[in-house]
Amino acid sequence: MPTNPGPGPRAFTTARLDALPLDPAHADEMATVLADPALYGSTGGGPPDPLALRARYERQAAGSPDPGERWWNxxxxVRTEGCLAGYVQATVRGPRAEIAWVVGTPWQGRGYASEAAKGLVAHLAAAADVRTLVAHIRPGHTASAAVAAAAGLAPTGEWEDGERRWVGSPVSPAASPCG
Structure with missing residues (x-):
């Protein structure tokens, strides 16, 4: 396993999805993907303005100012549709990664979030030697809880900012069905 995987994330694929390293050029299409106010019912906030989203993507693509931390986004x-449908992200610090995922409303209910999260976990284990995974999920957000469970995480008794901490370890990349 590499100990220094480089400055940015590499693309990875799953059965139906291409996970492409975030680029500010994705902002306009992603603003449409993230436009449904229903996406923010559990997290707060609202749909992003395309210009603000581009500025955020520029900051994220530049990476963390902390040299011991990597922001991978x-x-x-969706390969068959040729369009963007959401994102996954990881904040990697040594062998630990905090992960998150969002799939736009039109693509929900098709298993894309679980597929992407499992692919992310396998990718992090192989590309960054991640051994501990953490996600934070609001109470009552059953869809995100199901995604976390599918990715091998389990709820803990710990809470942060009103969200339950879920923790897990990646399965061996060789055993993963995602590439």
């Missing part, structure tokens, strides 16, 4: 392209 990918947009998710």
């Amino acid at each position: 990918w947009v998710l392209r």
